Amino acid sequence: MTDLTALTLAEARDGLKKRSFSSLEITEAHLAAIEKARALNAFIAETPDVARAMAKASDARLGAGQGGPLEGVPLGIKDLFCTKGTQTTAGSRILKGFVPEYESTVTSQLWRDGAVMLGKLNLDEFAMGSSNETSAFGPVKSPWRRPGSNADLVPGGSSGGSAAAVAARLCLGATATDTGGSIRQPAAFTGTVGIKPTYGRCSRWGVVAFASSLDQAGPIARTVQDAAIMLRSMAGHDPKDTTSADIAVPDFEAAVSRGVKGLKIGIPKEYRVEGMPAEIERLWSEGAAWLRDAGAEIVEVSLPHTHYALPAYYIVAPAEASSNLARYDGVRYGLRVPGKDIVEMYEKTRAEGFGKEVRRRIMIGTYVLSAGYYDAYYVRAQKIRTLIKRDFEEVYAAGVDAILTPATPSAAFGLAEMSTASPVEMYLNDVFTVTVNMAGLPGISVPAGTDASGLPLGLQLIGRPFDEETLFAAAGIVEQAAGRVRLPDAWWA
Amino acid sequence: MSVDEKTVKRIAHLARIAVTDAEVPHLQSEINAILDFVETLEKVDVEGVEPMTSVVPMAMKKRQDGVTDGGIAAAIVANAPLSEDRYFMVPKVVE
Numbered sequence: 001m002t003d004l005t006a007l008t009l010a011e012a013r014d015g016l017k018k019r020s021f022s023s024l025e026i027t028e029a030h031l032a033a034i035e036k037a038r039a040l041n042a043f044i045a046e047t048p049d050v051a052r053a054m055a056k057a058s059d060a061r062l063g064a065g066q067g068g069p070l071e072g073v074p075l076g077i078k079d080l081f082c083t084k085g086t087q088t089t090a091g092s093r094i095l096k097g098f099v100p101e102y103e104s105t106v107t108s109q110l111w112r113d114g115a116v117m118l119g120k121l122n123l124d125e126f127a128m129g130s131s132n133e134t135s136a137f138g139p140v141k142s143p144w145r146r147p148g149s150n151a152d153l154v155p156g157g158s159s160g161g162s163a164a165a166v167a168a169r170l171c172l173g174a175t176a177t178d179t180g181g182s183i184r185q186p187a188a189f190t191g192t193v194g195i196k197p198t199y200g201r202c203s204r205w206g207v208v209a210f211a212s213s214l215d216q217a218g219p220i221a222r223t224v225q226d227a228a229i230m231l232r233s234m235a236g237h238d239p240k241d242t243t244s245a246d247i248a249v250p251d252f253e254a255a256v257s258r259g260v261k262g263l264k265i266g267i268p269k270e271y272r273v274e275g276m277p278a279e280i281e282r283l284w285s286e287g288a289a290w291l292r293d294a295g296a297e298i299v300e301v302s303l304p305h306t307h308y309a310l311p312a313y314y315i316v317a318p319a320e321a322s323s324n325l326a327r328y329d330g331v332r333y334g335l336r337v338p339g340k341d342i343v344e345m346y347e348k349t350r351a352e353g354f355g356k357e358v359r360r361r362i363m364i365g366t367y368v369l370s371a372g373y374y375d376a377y378y379v380r381a382q383k384i385r386t387l388i389k390r391d392f393e394e395v396y397a398a399g400v401d402a403i404l405t406p407a408t409p410s411a412a413f414g415l416a417e418m419s420t421a422s423p424v425e426m427y428l429n430d431v432f433t434v435t436v437n438m439a440g441l442p443g444i445s446v447p448a449g450t451d452a453s454g455l456p457l458g459l460q461l462i463g464r465p466f467d468e469e470t471l472f473a474a475a476g477i478v479e480q481a482a483g484r485v486r487l488p489d490a491w492w493a
Numbered sequence: 494m495s496v497d498e499k500t501v502k503r504i505a506h507l508a509r510i511a512v513t514d515a516e517v518p519h520l521q522s523e524i525n526a527i528l529d530f531v532e533t534l535e536k537v538d539v540e541g542v543e544p545m546t547s548v549v550p551m552a553m554k555k556r557q558d559g560v561t562d563g564g565i566a567a568a569i570v571a572n573a574p575l576s577e578d579r580y581f582m583v584p585k586v587v588e
Contacts, residue, residue: 099571101569199548214548239556243547308533308537311534314527331581332581333572333573334572336575341584342585343509344511347509348511351510351511354510360520362510363501364524366507376494379544380535381531381534382544383539383542383545384539384542386543386545389548424530
């Protein structure tokens with residue numbers, strides 16, 4: 001039998017339906033691969049018992065000629081999604097041992113459609129980071145290495161465990177979340193496909209909150225089609241999330257092969273940043289040429305406030321985080337460090353429970369929301385956010401269907417390579433992705449080539465609100481033209 | 494704008510995060526680096542611009558004012574570090 005972990009999610013789904021193999025067989029194949037890949041540290045918790053029980057239930061349904069769109073398909077779950085009865089940590093010491101009494105809407109929809117949970121995936125603490133090095137459970141190693149080198153690389157972040165597990169063939173797809181680039185940047189670093197849908201497309205209920213006006217869930221998978229299949233199950237209106245959009249979920253998979261004939265694709269001149277490596281520049285023009293060859297019209301567009309998106313983000317996101325993370329007080333769940341009174345208990349609990357990056361962001365957020373600074377920082381940043389969104393609206397109103405940009409300013413960097421860098425240098429990883437969150441738009445990252453040392457690079461497509469279908473269509477063209485990524489051999493096994 | 498050591502301690506207290514005196518200078522320089530980075534926003538003309546309150550225009554949903562859930566006290570305190578008789582336990586707050 002062929003290696004079941006090498007299949008795409010679509011191939012696995014079809015094979016399961018045809019009963020070419022059972023869900024238990026493909027689940028066991030993945031559990032074995034996960035066990036051999038512990039060196040990557042992609043999983044915080046492996047859940048083989050849950051996986052086997054779910055797989056057997058799927059096999060029973062498939063045997064009876066029933067089953068949902070993901071019946072029997074084994075997936076990884078970012079440890080930011082609450083899973084009933086399975087520890088959910090958000091990558092933080094403060095939630096160590098937290099076992100939710102409820103299931104997030106997104107994961108409950110995956111189980112409704114028949115998917116199997118393999119385990120909970122590592123991430124930057126509270127999804128704050130771009131390299132998966134801020135996790136209290138240790139960094140994730142990328143399955144990628146530079147040719148001839150044994151040096152470990154980062155998988156990107158914050159969904160680093162998700163991206164690494166998908167690229168290492170430890171799961172057929174994974175859930176992820178994106179507040180400033182946390183789906184698209186790790187996807188670009190690992191040669192996988194990641195989509196952050198429009199704000200409101202996926203319910204945030206049961207997803208540990210970071211910055212509520214920016215957070216969105218989405219999938220990371222090995223192909224555009226696989227990402228489309230997963231998103232259809234993850235998306236949809238949820239009365240439990242007031243910001244969830246009451247809009248029908250289209251058949252995203254059908255959009256993948258739709259093509260781009262007659263579409264207008266914008267190239268924003270402001271994304272041509274100073275010091276951009278020539279290989280990123282080349283990749284970007286190549287992507288535009290592929291879309292043109294497929295029948296799209298390429299036009300230059302202007303998004304004049306791009307330059308201000310990242311600084312504005314570093315006011316809005318920490319402000320919301322400081323408010324959201326106020327709930328970790330040592331009373332209702334998680335870590336508690338005793339103190340002489342309740343204030344000292346709070347202060348000690350939070351000092352010990354939160355890591356450096358999280359503490360720093362909470363403090364920044366507290367400062368920009370404090371009396372006397374609120375207008376100068378927070379209100380100003382929210383006004384600039386209005387301008388950023390208006391830039392996109394004007395481009396779309398002029399007839400542009402989607403915007404093509406690089407996904408990241410570089411390929412993956414080495415583990416600990418940025419440890420002496422200032423926080424701001426790390427933040428620059430999100431320079432191309434953060435605008436999309438600020439404007440609430442959908443964005444997809446698709447592998448498009450490699451850098452000089454053979455590491456994957458991605459292109460990003462940004463769409464109109466709730467038009468993920470155009471992104472899948474355009475990403476399908478890029479994927480076809482670039483050719484499927486040859487994922488690294490399992491040096492870790 | 495930049496913060497001094499006193500402000501760093503005040504922010505830490507507002508955020509209910511204990512910091513030692515030894516940690517303050519490092520935190521101060523990191524916070525100031527971020528404040529430097531966001532200083533560029535002062536250059537943007539925001540005259541007459543409404544601050545964003547909702548990234549996707551949507552009407553606030555309302556639900557019926559009725560009980561939809563409940564009777565799950567045991568589940569609510571299940572993860573509490575300290576609880577008794579379905580109450581969360583905290584150090585004495587009022588003398």
